[in-house]
Amino acid sequence: xxxxxxxxxxxxxxxxxxxxxxxxxxxxxxxxxxxxxxxxxxxxxxxxxxxxxxxxxxxxxxxxxxxxxxxxxxxxxxxxxxxxxxx
Amino acid sequence: xxxxxxxxxxxxxxxxxxxxxxxxxxxxxxxxxxxxxxxxxxxxxxxxxxxxxxxxxxxxxxxxxxxxxxxxxxxxxxxxxxxxxxxxxxxxxxxxxxxxxxxxxxxxxxxxxxxxxxxxxxxxxxxxxxxxxxxxxxxxxxxxxxxxxxxxxxxxxxxxxxxxxxxxxxxxxxxxxxxxxxxxxxxxxxxxxxxxxxxxxxxxxxxxxxxxxxxxxxxxxxxxxxxxxxxxxxxxxxxxxxxxxxxxxxxxxxxxxxxxxxxxxxxxxx
Numbered sequence: 001x002x003x004x005x006x007x008x009x010x011x012x013x014x015x016x017x018x019x020x021x022x023x024x025x026x027x028x029x030x031x032x033x034x035x036x037x038x039x040x041x042x043x044x045x046x047x048x049x050x051x052x053x054x055x056x057x058x059x060x061x062x063x064x065x066x067x068x069x070x071x072x073x074x075x076x077x078x079x080x081x082x083x084x085x086x087x
Numbered sequence: 088x089x090x091x092x093x094x095x096x097x098x099x100x101x102x103x104x105x106x107x108x109x110x111x112x113x114x115x116x117x118x119x120x121x122x123x124x125x126x127x128x129x130x131x132x133x134x135x136x137x138x139x140x141x142x143x144x145x146x147x148x149x150x151x152x153x154x155x156x157x158x159x160x161x162x163x164x165x166x167x168x169x170x171x172x173x174x175x176x177x178x179x180x181x182x183x184x185x186x187x188x189x190x191x192x193x194x195x196x197x198x199x200x201x202x203x204x205x206x207x208x209x210x211x212x213x214x215x216x217x218x219x220x221x222x223x224x225x226x227x228x229x230x231x232x233x234x235x236x237x238x239x240x241x242x243x244x245x246x247x248x249x250x251x252x253x254x255x256x257x258x259x260x261x262x263x264x265x266x267x268x269x270x271x272x273x274x275x276x277x278x279x280x281x282x283x284x285x286x287x288x289x290x291x292x293x294x295x296x297x298x299x300x301x302x303x304x305x306x307x308x309x310x311x312x313x314x315x316x317x318x319x320x321x322x323x324x325x326x327x328x329x330x331x332x333x334x335x336x337x338x339x340x341x342x343x344x345x346x347x348x349x350x351x352x353x354x355x356x357x
Contacts, residue, residue, distance in 0.1 A: 018240065025159055034154065037163040039216070040280060040290055041241050048246060060293045 001080045006073045009085065013049045017042055028069040050076075053086045106186075107176045107355055109224070115344030118181075118224045119232065119337060121330060122173045124166040125218040126353040139165040143172035146186045170220045173351050174213055177222050181209055196289045212284055219330050222351070228341040231284030233277045234333050237270065244272040251294040252279075255310075259301050271301050273334045278308055278324055281338040285322075299324060309338070 001009070011023055018036070032038050046066065050056045056079060058066070065075035109118055128138035138161065144152065151171055158164040175186035182189075182205045192202040201209055211224045217236035224230075241247070245268065248260050252275060260271045278299040283292055297319070298310040308324040310316065323343040329335040337346060 021160065023159070030157060034157045035159050037158070037160075037166070041235070041239070041247070041276065043290070044247055044251060045241060045243070048243065048250060051250075060291055063290055 001083050001085055003073050003077055005085050006076050006080055007069060009053075010046075010069060010072055013046055013053075016049065017045050026069065028073075031067045032069070033067070054080065054083060056080070107180050107352065109177055109180050110347040110349055112181070112224070112226055112347070113344070115227060115342065116225070117230055117337060117339070117343050117346050118177075119327060119346055119348045120173070120177055120222045120224075120351045121348065122170065122215075122220040122222060122351040123218065123330075123353050124169045124215060124220055127169060128165060130353070139168050140172070143169050146172045146175045148187075148190070166215065166218070166220075170213065170215050170222075173220065173355070174211070174222055176355060177224060177351070178209060178211055181224055181226075182207060194287055196287060196291075198284070198287050214280075214284070214335075216333065219333055221327070221329075221335055223337055225339070225343075228339050229285055229287070230343075231281045231286070231338045232327075232335070233280035233284060234327075234329055234335040235273050235277050235280075236333055237273055238332065244269055248272055248275070253295045253298045255298055256301065270334070274301050274303075274326075275299060277334050277336040278326075278338070281336040282309060282322070282324060285338040285340060302326075306343070308336070 011026070014023055026035060043063070043066070047058050047063070050058065056076070062075070066072045109120065112118055127140045127143070147155065147168060155164045155168050158167060172186070175189055178189055178201060179186035182201070184205065190202040191199045193199050198212070207226055209224060209226055210229050211222065212230050212232045214221050214233045216234050216239065219234055219236070221232050221234045223232040245260070248257050252260070256275050260268055260275065263271050279294055279297070282297065282299070283289055286292060297312045300308040300310055302308065304326040306323060306325045307320070308326065309319040309322040312318045321340055323339050323341065325337045325343060325346060327335040327337055327346065328348060337343070
């Protein structure tokens, strides 16, 4: 998966958590929590969804890497580069 | 320890420089204000009117207003603004300073604290979910508070419990009748989150490394920290009475002598 594919996948996961929200204006650099009302439980939902879709296990001490879209894609890119996009 | 839950009318707004009169706090006591974040937008009459109170927005610092402006959706911007304005009114009242004069700093994981020097020390913690916020204040010790909306969007609560809760907590939730599992999950979650917020560690402290009681109420609801029951006994972890449809908890590493729960006047939830 390319960084663009990973970004699309994260948007898809966010939309599954908040289906009524239009995320087209979400910016990559600022933290998710500065742009959306995402709390700890939503955050764990994202981690769970990554595990469900791609069997990615993220240790607690690395959760801070998922603060923004930019940092999330950078963190996941080496892990997901050889993976195919889930259908 | 006892809880008091006065009705809003027991604390009529005082039109002083803070505009609010929270309960007096004695040593070891904690004030917990329930704030209805959408009260202003629900009360304004005309459609199309500004749904964020201009008076609330005027209490925020430049960086808070800038932070509010970064939210993608009006609803989130409005709730942040009303919550922060209520926090400023309450903390300002306890410190006897104008709300807009307060300066907040932020710890590493984003927990805010009062930055500017004041006569009295003051600790606070804020939680909000959907349209309710809780603002907890203590003069004596660090506190953590959490509130959750039971009908929130999280669907897979059992999967979260399976992955993140301790074995005992998981077992109790899974063994419960299906219709009570969600409530038990949120009881567990609010207690864990309140504890983590009191420690200031956030989710970097793995949720399965400490255990909470799922009893309906109580004041010593922390069972163990990394299997150490003695360490847990130092903590107060208290079930709070919340607005129907919500669950809430309060935690401190010190002994909480009394929790004074009160409702922030809806006329000032703005």
